[in-house]
Amino acid sequence: MKKLILSISISLFLIACGSVKKTQEALNTGNYDLVINNAINQLKKNKTRKRKQQYVHLLESAYAKAVERDLSEIRFIQKERNPEKLETLYNLYVGLDNRQQLIKPLLPLPILKEGRNARFTLNDYSEEIIGAKDKLTAHLYEKASLSMLQNSGNKYTYRKTFDDLRYIEEISPNYKNVRQLMEEAHAKGTDFVLVNLNNITNKVIPKRLEDDLLNFNTYGLNDTWTVYHGNEIPEINYDFGLILDFRDIQVSPEQIREKQVIKEKQVKDGWKYALDTNGNVLKDSLGNDIKVDKFKTVRCELYEFTQFKAAKVDGQVRYVNYKTQQLIDAFPLTTEFIFEHSYADFDGDRRALDDRYRDLITVRAVPFPSNEQMIYDSGEDLKARLKAILTRNKFRR
Template sequence: MKKLLLTLCAFALIISCSTSRQIEKAVNTGNYDVAMSNAINKLRTNKNTKRKAQFTIMLQEAYHKANQRDLENIKFLKTTNNPEDLIKIYDLYVNVDNRQERVKPLLPLYVDGREVSFSMKNYANDIANAIDKASSHMYNNAVALLNSNSNNKLDYRLAYDQLNEIESINPNYKDVRQLTEVAYQKGVDFVLVEMTNDTQKVIPTQLETDLLNFSTYGLNNLWAVYHNNADNKVTYDYKMQVNLREINISPEQVQERQIIKEKEIKDGKKLLLDDQGNKVKDSLGNAIEVDNLKTIRCEYYEFKQFKAAQVTGNVEYYDLNTKQLADAFPVSSEFVFEHIYANANGDRRALENSLLAFLDRRAVPFPTEEQMIYDSGENLKAQIKTIVNSYVMR
């Protein structure tokens, strides 16, 4: 028991030393908030014991240096008088205030019986002023962008981002929520989707519906809205043309093969005879019996039904403002129907297990041409989804 306690103490000491080195390294490299997090974790229990003193000292150092750095940055940014820095000033004040709130639950902290000092200040007014100034500046910027006559969607998207930033720091400021919707509607690209069939084959109605049903694609592009039915109230920026160029369907094929299998199996017992045909006996005079082996044979006939379909085409994006082709991507999909069945003559015990499963099968009807085309479309849909999710129009 004593040995176990010594081992546990040694292990705890190693862990403690490792953590202190990590905190020290974080402080020395300027990662003050990381150092604070590690020190706070160590001080959650038994915070004022002698072995925790090093973590208290490190926490004080990281806290002081982090706040000093942020407050000096705030002072510098205020002197530059650059409105673009107002949100940075707000973020820095929030950082300082958050550090205070993280340390407060641990206070008071002691080292050698003396309370360790952590400077505290109420930054509520500073944060409120920073919020007000940053909100006012970003609001004026966003309104100016929305009222510009440039019709530049990237400007409207910038306005949208600034309005969202205001909402995150100053909820329900002025008419920000209404303007955010205006900015989105101005900044979004509307895309009309159409399909062209140049394959000289009939495309299943369900396949066309599935390919153009963008609500099932799980799109993650904020700035693109796809319509497969034109809305007269919408001015479209792009047209996405899904062109099916060629569909190849192979003939229905049945491939055959014959395999003859032979195998030796046990078939009861027989007397062991010598070269003269006499019974061989053991030391007690009893006749010796051995396995009677016989060769079995099976003729295996396998049939493989095969049919394949391939659909090729491309996806084209047209800029409806310039009437020019903006981009094109090839798409290709293949579906293979394959069914194996078999029958056998002879002793089936001669066959491997991998062949036996096919003996329970029978021929099945080949899928229709329409079904083959539809099944090919599943992979086609996945390719179109990849294109839509990755394509950046502007």
């Protein structure tokens, strides 16, 4: 037991040493916040234990270096006066405040050998944060407003403007008319896709299937910047077209396939007395007559019928850029739906049949689905394949 305890202790010591070494390496390479996070996690429990002292030293050193690094960058940005660096300035002040908030719950942290507490410079950055936020908000608002006034027609520009406006809403909620501008930027940055069906098969596509295929609310494909419409809205200038071409629809004739199966089985058929070699009835240990089961072979002829009908739809999906009137890409789209129904009749002793055939003889023939129903029933698989194509292949300009 002592050896086991010693082994566990050595293992824990080695693990701890490895953790300290990695944290020290992070400090040496300038990854100060990783050091701080590792040290804080180690000191959350039993921060005064001797083996945790290394983490106190690492935390004190990493914190001081991280603060000095951030303040140095802040001083440079303030001298540079580049408005594009305002977001960096704001994030630096927020980072300084967040870092010290992580450390505050652990304080004081004693350094036992030196008889003192670890030193951490804590400041109130609220005024700096508010000031940087106000300047950043004003800058982003001015840039976004100018972008909207220029009316470039470039959807990616509007999307970038939308991101800036959303960031303003995040740090300065309800600032001026930001929400109104967000709606406008979103509308101008959105790609609208018109979906059409093109039937060149000389066969009628069921209206229900057409409605289902064009009901893009059920596909779950709409995202922040792409909206699909199955029905054209006149006031919208569509960016792309998605055209589903039906090129061939085939429905097989109604078929009934017949198969004969002959089954034989040994079944129990009453009982008889067990006899010895002399023809006398055998007795058990209690003197009772011994009875044994009688078996006979039964036979059954089964006629299995299978109703069969198939529908196959061949087509393609075409992506079209309506702005340039060019074909972007095309993908084949094929699906097949099979109707199959089995039932059976028999002649002979049904006891010869296994469970599957016993169930089958209770089933009767059913009406074949119409051609229209067959084509419609292929729609679910068609929708799944169409969705897979659209998911894998986003619109490209």
